[in-house]
Ligand SMILES: [Fe+2]
């Protein structure tokens with residue numbers, strides 16, 4: 001089986017580019033399940049009903065999020081959709097769910113969303129949270145979107161879950177890393193999948209506003225970048241009977 005995982009879709013430009021590219025990619029690579037990180041898909045960050053619908057209309061089956069999941073307080077109802085998840089370590093009292101099981105007919109696929117806590121919000125410990133969730137999941141086909149800032153925390157999570165899940169796919173830092181590999185001959189891993197949006201930008205934000213903020217430390221309102229987009233993703237080939245990743249292929253589509 002083959003799963004396509006798409007890195008953080010940023011704003012309207014990212015959503016429109018996803019709509020343009022994802023249908024053909026699904027056909028070209030014969031994708032069984034498409035998972036897309038949508039935490040920055042709304043204009044002005046976060047996720048809205050509108051941006052989630054744009055992602056689903058592109059052909060995504062599951063949307064994961066991250067530290068911006070609850071950014072849009074009037075749109076929290078999006079998490080009532082069973083196919084949209086938020087980091088599991090926000091805890092049970094928060095809106096939404098942190099994992100889902102997709103029934104594929106011939107097998108089941110679990111998708112877990114997890115957030116790092118180094119240089120991010122002080123959520124429940126992600127290592128303990130994911131261990132608790134794995135005890136509740138009875139399919140070997142398990143994909144973890146680990147939404148984290150620190151490369152150390154992401155690589156540690158990769159090794160923590162090696163041999164226990166099909167893939168650990170990093171998100172949040174919006175730049176695709178060159179370390180895709182298979183850990184313990186079982187678990188596909190990449191520190192960061194990258195982003196989908198305007199390429200000539202600072203993580204999807206207009207270069208001047210992002211740079212001014214860093215240069216002058218005065219408040220700025222971030223503007224969306226404009227220009228040509230790219231889509232960053234990884235393909236995961238896996239054996240559905242045992243959940244073993246046989247190949248991980250990073251993709252950059254312009
Ligand atoms: Fe992001």
Ligand SMILES: [Fe+2]
Pocket residue numbers: 039066067068147171172173
């Ligand atoms: Fe993020």
